[in-house]
Amino acid sequence: MSPLAPELSEALGMAVRAPSPYNTQPWRFVVDENRIDLYLDPERVLHTSDPEGRQARLSCGAALFNLRLGIRAHGRAALVEIAPDPGRPDLLATVRIGGVQPKTITEDRLARAIERRHTNRRPFLDRPVELPLRSGLKAAARAENALVELVDASGRTAPRYRIIADLVRQADTVQQNDPRYQWESQRWSGGPSERRDGVPATAFGPEPDGDRVLKLRSFPRETAPPPRREFEQQPLLVAVLTYSRGIDADVIAGMAMQRVLLTASDLGLSSSFLTQPFEVPQTRAQLTELFKPHEIHTLLRVGYGYPVAPTPRRAVDDVIVRS
Numbered sequence: 001m002s003p004l005a006p007e008l009s010e011a012l013g014m015a016v017r018a019p020s021p022y023n024t025q026p027w028r029f030v031v032d033e034n035r036i037d038l039y040l041d042p043e044r045v046l047h048t049s050d051p052e053g054r055q056a057r058l059s060c061g062a063a064l065f066n067l068r069l070g071i072r073a074h075g076r077a078a079l080v081e082i083a084p085d086p087g088r089p090d091l092l093a094t095v096r097i098g099g100v101q102p103k104t105i106t107e108d109r110l111a112r113a114i115e116r117r118h119t120n121r122r123p124f125l126d127r128p129v130e131l132p133l134r135s136g137l138k139a140a141a142r143a144e145n146a147l148v149e150l151v152d153a154s155g156r157t158a159p160r161y162r163i164i165a166d167l168v169r170q171a172d173t174v175q176q177n178d179p180r181y182q183w184e185s186q187r188w189s190g191g192p193s194e195r196r197d198g199v200p201a202t203a204f205g206p207e208p209d210g211d212r213v214l215k216l217r218s219f220p221r222e223t224a225p226p227p228r229r230e231f232e233q234q235p236l237l238v239a240v241l242t243y244s245r246g247i248d249a250d251v252i253a254g255m256a257m258q259r260v261l262l263t264a265s266d267l268g269l270s271s272s273f274l275t276q277p278f279e280v281p282q283t284r285a286q287l288t289e290l291f292k293p294h295e296i297h298t299l300l301r302v303g304y305g306y307p308v309a310p311t312p313r314r315a316v317d318d319v320i321v322r323s
């Protein structure tokens, strides 16, 4: 079989840089000349933390956004159909590479941000995110037919911030005390340095010095932890929301999430995830209720941090099938 066209191979290389829970990379691509079908890989869905595969679909939506950018970066149109076949729910999207269409400045900037975006679990500076940058994050989500709500620890949104912080803590406690969650966490964290998936120990953050308002996920360590560090007091929370729910809404949310993350990187901001409450049924239900009538998909912690290293990915050849 002839090798993939270099442009397509590069675009798929950009797609797989998308974030995913525990770096599970729950995607598969079926490639047929100018058409790419994006499938959920059910074997890479976390059965305890994500029984309905919603976080996995979110990740696939993020990969889809990167793929689109990768095609656009080469000056070609990218025609996307989301959930094209109701009879095949794992077929999340079909992308057709169209004719010549020059990339925009924004697309170029976002495509360049893909390599720079990494989940940053380290402390951020105690520096607020300024208004124009906040507007940029909101516009990014709107451009993908979704929306974000910015939740601050002070002012009008303070009560909501406290409720969310409480739900994060509750869910985190449930997970710490349930062997099924702990097994999943161990299965997908650490391991040998040649491993191409999972969260490597180099990406774990330090434990906080003192009590934090927001409990970040702790990862199981095989060696002595680094010294505790002081974290920022009150990071900005960004809730990614859609106007509807269902498989297509999960994919749309994933695209919007990735556009927000890349916009943040382009603006010099760092980000990480706070998703424990989505992984415990009771806290997920409370969080869903809190953001109604919109559907909440994920929570991001956004602020100013120092650069962190990339995490590994499986090679493009390992995630594609040629039809």
Ligand SMILES: Cc1cc2nc3c(=O)[nH]c(=O)nc-3n(C[C@H](O)[C@H](O)[C@H](O)COP(=O)(O)O)c2cc1C
Residues within 6 Å of the ligand: 017, 018, 019, 020, 021, 022, 023, 024, 055, 056, 058, 059, 117, 118, 119, 120, 121, 198, 199, 217, 272, 273, 274, 275, 276, 298, 310, 311
């Ligand atoms: C839906 C989703 C949920 C995630 N939840 C968490 C989380 O709760 N805690 C965490 O530290 N990282 C979380 N992550 C980040 C992943 O672990 C990270 O994307 C993956 O390890 C790849 O690393 P990278 O983002 O630096 O490329 C999440 C990512 C996604 C897409």
